[in-house]
Amino acid sequence: MYKGRPYWEEETPQEILTDKIWLTYYPEAGRLQISAVWKNQDGPQHGKTVTMAVEDLAVYPEACAILQRFLESASTLEEEAHG
Numbered sequence: 001m002y003k004g005r006p007y008w009e010e011e012t013p014q015e016i017l018t019d020k021i022w023l024t025y026y027p028e029a030g031r032l033q034i035s036a037v038w039k040n041q042d043g044p045q046h047g048k049t050v051t052m053a054v055e056d057l058a059v060y061p062e063a064c065a066i067l068q069r070f071l072e073s074a075s076t077l078e079e080e081a082h083g
């Protein structure tokens with residue numbers, strides 16, 4: 001479990017906004033937030049958010065394997081799209 005000052009106040013995250021999801025990565029804290037995106041007159045907003053912690057995944061190798069397969073399938077689609 002993360003202890004100390006809130007990581008989102010201490011660390012500048014790496015972020016990517018797509019049409020449907022907003023990924024926010026805090027490498028020092030070992031946190032990845034995945035948010036649904038909704039848009040209003042003020043622009044894109046974070047919707048429901050799930051936070052993944054590296055220490056939680058570290059004790060479940062099968063969870064890491066699922067994520068790895070998911071990312072590999074995305075890489076395969078990207079390669080196919082770019083020829």
